[in-house]
Amino acid sequence: MKYTPAQYAAALAAVLKKTKTASDRKxxxxxxxxxxxxxxxxxxxxxxxxxxxxxxxxxxxxxxxAIESAAPLSGARRREVGRALGAKAVITEAVNPRLLAGMRIIIDEETLIDATAQRRLQLLFSKNT
Known part of the structure:
Protein backbone atom coordinates (compact mmCIF):
# COMPACT_ATOMS: atom_id res chain seq x y z
CA MET A 1 0.00 0.00 0.00
CA LYS A 2 1.33 3.41 -0.94
CA TYR A 3 0.94 6.27 1.51
CA THR A 4 0.72 9.96 0.65
CA PRO A 5 3.34 12.47 1.80
CA ALA A 6 0.73 13.95 4.16
CA GLN A 7 0.21 10.55 5.78
CA TYR A 8 3.96 10.06 6.21
CA ALA A 9 4.21 13.56 7.70
CA ALA A 10 1.41 12.92 10.20
CA ALA A 11 3.02 9.64 11.25
CA LEU A 12 6.45 11.27 11.54
CA ALA A 13 5.06 14.10 13.68
CA ALA A 14 3.28 11.62 15.97
CA VAL A 15 6.41 9.53 16.45
CA LEU A 16 8.70 12.52 16.97
CA LYS A 17 6.35 13.89 19.61
CA LYS A 18 7.00 10.78 21.71
CA THR A 19 10.80 10.74 21.38
CA LYS A 20 13.03 11.96 24.17
CA THR A 21 16.61 11.60 22.95
CA ALA A 22 18.64 12.67 19.95
CA SER A 23 19.57 9.02 19.44
CA ASP A 24 15.88 8.11 19.07
CA ARG A 25 15.35 10.92 16.56
CA LYS A 26 18.38 9.75 14.58
CA ALA A 66 8.31 34.36 6.20
CA ILE A 67 9.14 38.03 5.74
CA GLU A 68 10.48 39.25 2.43
CA SER A 69 11.63 42.87 2.29
CA ALA A 70 13.48 45.15 -0.10
CA ALA A 71 16.21 45.81 2.49
CA PRO A 72 17.25 44.04 5.70
CA LEU A 73 14.85 44.73 8.57
CA SER A 74 16.10 46.93 11.38
CA GLY A 75 16.10 45.53 14.91
CA ALA A 76 13.17 47.79 15.84
CA ARG A 77 11.13 46.69 12.81
CA ARG A 78 11.89 43.02 13.54
CA ARG A 79 10.69 43.41 17.15
CA GLU A 80 7.57 45.26 15.99
CA VAL A 81 6.65 42.48 13.56
CA GLY A 82 7.42 39.85 16.21
CA ARG A 83 5.13 41.54 18.74
CA ALA A 84 2.33 41.83 16.19
CA LEU A 85 2.55 38.13 15.30
CA GLY A 86 2.89 36.77 18.81
CA ALA A 87 5.51 35.06 20.93
CA LYS A 88 5.26 31.68 19.19
CA ALA A 89 6.02 33.01 15.72
CA VAL A 90 9.06 31.47 14.03
CA ILE A 91 10.26 34.23 11.73
CA THR A 92 12.52 33.82 8.71
CA GLU A 93 13.70 36.78 6.68
CA ALA A 94 14.75 37.21 3.07
CA VAL A 95 15.90 40.30 1.18
CA ASN A 96 14.50 40.85 -2.33
CA PRO A 97 15.52 44.20 -3.90
CA ARG A 98 12.91 43.71 -6.66
CA LEU A 99 10.21 44.62 -4.12
CA LEU A 100 11.50 48.24 -4.25
CA ALA A 101 10.19 49.08 -0.75
CA GLY A 102 7.96 47.62 1.96
CA MET A 103 7.56 43.98 2.87
CA ARG A 104 5.66 40.82 2.05
CA ILE A 105 4.62 38.60 4.97
CA ILE A 106 3.49 34.99 4.55
CA ILE A 107 1.95 33.35 7.61
CA ASP A 108 1.90 29.53 7.70
CA GLU A 109 2.17 29.45 3.91
CA GLU A 110 -1.49 30.42 3.74
CA THR A 111 -1.95 34.10 4.53
CA LEU A 112 -0.21 36.73 2.42
CA ILE A 113 0.14 40.35 3.46
CA ASP A 114 1.67 42.21 0.52
CA ALA A 115 2.65 45.75 1.52
CA THR A 116 5.33 46.24 -1.12
CA ALA A 117 5.88 49.15 -3.48
CA GLN A 118 6.08 46.63 -6.32
CA ARG A 119 2.51 45.45 -5.62
CA ARG A 120 1.19 49.00 -5.26
CA LEU A 121 2.69 49.97 -8.61
CA GLN A 122 1.18 46.88 -10.24
CA LEU A 123 -2.24 47.80 -8.86
CA LEU A 124 -1.86 51.43 -9.93
CA PHE A 125 -0.91 50.58 -13.50
CA SER A 126 -3.48 47.79 -13.87
CA LYS A 127 -6.29 50.24 -12.99
CA ASN A 128 -5.18 52.67 -15.70
CA THR A 129 -5.24 50.15 -18.54
Missing part, protein backbone atom coordinates in the same frame (compact mmCIF):
# COMPACT_ATOMS: atom_id res chain seq x y z
CA UNK A 27 16.98 6.20 14.44
CA UNK A 28 13.59 7.50 13.32
CA UNK A 29 15.23 9.54 10.55
CA UNK A 30 17.18 6.50 9.36
CA UNK A 31 14.05 4.33 9.34
CA UNK A 32 12.07 7.00 7.48
CA UNK A 33 14.86 7.30 4.91
CA UNK A 34 14.96 3.53 4.42
CA UNK A 35 11.16 3.27 4.16
CA UNK A 36 10.93 6.10 1.62
CA UNK A 37 13.77 4.56 -0.37
CA UNK A 38 12.03 1.17 -0.47
CA UNK A 39 8.73 2.72 -1.57
CA UNK A 40 10.43 4.96 -4.14
CA UNK A 41 9.25 8.13 -2.43
CA UNK A 42 12.63 9.49 -1.42
CA UNK A 43 12.20 12.59 -3.58
CA UNK A 44 9.24 13.53 -1.33
CA UNK A 45 11.35 13.67 1.85
CA UNK A 46 11.61 17.49 1.93
CA UNK A 47 7.85 17.82 1.59
CA UNK A 48 7.25 15.21 4.31
CA UNK A 49 9.67 16.75 6.80
CA UNK A 50 8.35 20.25 6.09
CA UNK A 51 4.74 19.14 6.66
CA UNK A 52 5.69 17.22 9.84
CA UNK A 53 7.38 20.36 11.17
CA UNK A 54 4.26 22.38 10.38
CA UNK A 55 2.02 19.85 12.17
CA UNK A 56 4.21 19.86 15.28
CA UNK A 57 4.45 23.67 15.32
CA UNK A 58 0.65 24.04 15.04
CA UNK A 59 0.09 21.59 17.89
CA UNK A 60 2.27 23.82 20.06
CA UNK A 61 0.33 26.91 18.96
CA UNK A 62 3.13 28.35 16.85
CA UNK A 63 3.14 29.82 13.38
CA UNK A 64 5.80 30.08 10.69
CA UNK A 65 6.26 33.55 9.31
Missing amino acids: NIAARLFRCLSETRMLKQIDRIVHEADRIMRREKGGVAV
Whole structure:
Protein backbone atom coordinates (compact mmCIF):
# COMPACT_ATOMS: atom_id res chain seq x y z
CA MET A 1 0.00 0.00 0.00
CA LYS A 2 1.33 3.41 -0.94
CA TYR A 3 0.94 6.27 1.51
CA THR A 4 0.72 9.96 0.65
CA PRO A 5 3.34 12.47 1.80
CA ALA A 6 0.73 13.95 4.16
CA GLN A 7 0.21 10.55 5.78
CA TYR A 8 3.96 10.06 6.21
CA ALA A 9 4.21 13.56 7.70
CA ALA A 10 1.41 12.92 10.20
CA ALA A 11 3.02 9.64 11.25
CA LEU A 12 6.45 11.27 11.54
CA ALA A 13 5.06 14.10 13.68
CA ALA A 14 3.28 11.62 15.97
CA VAL A 15 6.41 9.53 16.45
CA LEU A 16 8.70 12.52 16.97
CA LYS A 17 6.35 13.89 19.61
CA LYS A 18 7.00 10.78 21.71
CA THR A 19 10.80 10.74 21.38
CA LYS A 20 13.03 11.96 24.17
CA THR A 21 16.61 11.60 22.95
CA ALA A 22 18.64 12.67 19.95
CA SER A 23 19.57 9.02 19.44
CA ASP A 24 15.88 8.11 19.07
CA ARG A 25 15.35 10.92 16.56
CA LYS A 26 18.38 9.75 14.58
CA ASN A 27 16.98 6.20 14.44
CA ILE A 28 13.59 7.50 13.32
CA ALA A 29 15.23 9.54 10.55
CA ALA A 30 17.18 6.50 9.36
CA ARG A 31 14.05 4.33 9.34
CA LEU A 32 12.07 7.00 7.48
CA PHE A 33 14.86 7.30 4.91
CA ARG A 34 14.96 3.53 4.42
CA CYS A 35 11.16 3.27 4.16
CA LEU A 36 10.93 6.10 1.62
CA SER A 37 13.77 4.56 -0.37
CA GLU A 38 12.03 1.17 -0.47
CA THR A 39 8.73 2.72 -1.57
CA ARG A 40 10.43 4.96 -4.14
CA MET A 41 9.25 8.13 -2.43
CA LEU A 42 12.63 9.49 -1.42
CA LYS A 43 12.20 12.59 -3.58
CA GLN A 44 9.24 13.53 -1.33
CA ILE A 45 11.35 13.67 1.85
CA ASP A 46 11.61 17.49 1.93
CA ARG A 47 7.85 17.82 1.59
CA ILE A 48 7.25 15.21 4.31
CA VAL A 49 9.67 16.75 6.80
CA HIS A 50 8.35 20.25 6.09
CA GLU A 51 4.74 19.14 6.66
CA ALA A 52 5.69 17.22 9.84
CA ASP A 53 7.38 20.36 11.17
CA ARG A 54 4.26 22.38 10.38
CA ILE A 55 2.02 19.85 12.17
CA MET A 56 4.21 19.86 15.28
CA ARG A 57 4.45 23.67 15.32
CA ARG A 58 0.65 24.04 15.04
CA GLU A 59 0.09 21.59 17.89
CA LYS A 60 2.27 23.82 20.06
CA GLY A 61 0.33 26.91 18.96
CA GLY A 62 3.13 28.35 16.85
CA VAL A 63 3.14 29.82 13.38
CA ALA A 64 5.80 30.08 10.69
CA VAL A 65 6.26 33.55 9.31
CA ALA A 66 8.31 34.36 6.20
CA ILE A 67 9.14 38.03 5.74
CA GLU A 68 10.48 39.25 2.43
CA SER A 69 11.63 42.87 2.29
CA ALA A 70 13.48 45.15 -0.10
CA ALA A 71 16.21 45.81 2.49
CA PRO A 72 17.25 44.04 5.70
CA LEU A 73 14.85 44.73 8.57
CA SER A 74 16.10 46.93 11.38
CA GLY A 75 16.10 45.53 14.91
CA ALA A 76 13.17 47.79 15.84
CA ARG A 77 11.13 46.69 12.81
CA ARG A 78 11.89 43.02 13.54
CA ARG A 79 10.69 43.41 17.15
CA GLU A 80 7.57 45.26 15.99
CA VAL A 81 6.65 42.48 13.56
CA GLY A 82 7.42 39.85 16.21
CA ARG A 83 5.13 41.54 18.74
CA ALA A 84 2.33 41.83 16.19
CA LEU A 85 2.55 38.13 15.30
CA GLY A 86 2.89 36.77 18.81
CA ALA A 87 5.51 35.06 20.93
CA LYS A 88 5.26 31.68 19.19
CA ALA A 89 6.02 33.01 15.72
CA VAL A 90 9.06 31.47 14.03
CA ILE A 91 10.26 34.23 11.73
CA THR A 92 12.52 33.82 8.71
CA GLU A 93 13.70 36.78 6.68
CA ALA A 94 14.75 37.21 3.07
CA VAL A 95 15.90 40.30 1.18
CA ASN A 96 14.50 40.85 -2.33
CA PRO A 97 15.52 44.20 -3.90
CA ARG A 98 12.91 43.71 -6.66
CA LEU A 99 10.21 44.62 -4.12
CA LEU A 100 11.50 48.24 -4.25
CA ALA A 101 10.19 49.08 -0.75
CA GLY A 102 7.96 47.62 1.96
CA MET A 103 7.56 43.98 2.87
CA ARG A 104 5.66 40.82 2.05
CA ILE A 105 4.62 38.60 4.97
CA ILE A 106 3.49 34.99 4.55
CA ILE A 107 1.95 33.35 7.61
CA ASP A 108 1.90 29.53 7.70
CA GLU A 109 2.17 29.45 3.91
CA GLU A 110 -1.49 30.42 3.74
CA THR A 111 -1.95 34.10 4.53
CA LEU A 112 -0.21 36.73 2.42
CA ILE A 113 0.14 40.35 3.46
CA ASP A 114 1.67 42.21 0.52
CA ALA A 115 2.65 45.75 1.52
CA THR A 116 5.33 46.24 -1.12
CA ALA A 117 5.88 49.15 -3.48
CA GLN A 118 6.08 46.63 -6.32
CA ARG A 119 2.51 45.45 -5.62
CA ARG A 120 1.19 49.00 -5.26
CA LEU A 121 2.69 49.97 -8.61
CA GLN A 122 1.18 46.88 -10.24
CA LEU A 123 -2.24 47.80 -8.86
CA LEU A 124 -1.86 51.43 -9.93
CA PHE A 125 -0.91 50.58 -13.50
CA SER A 126 -3.48 47.79 -13.87
CA LYS A 127 -6.29 50.24 -12.99
CA ASN A 128 -5.18 52.67 -15.70
CA THR A 129 -5.24 50.15 -18.54
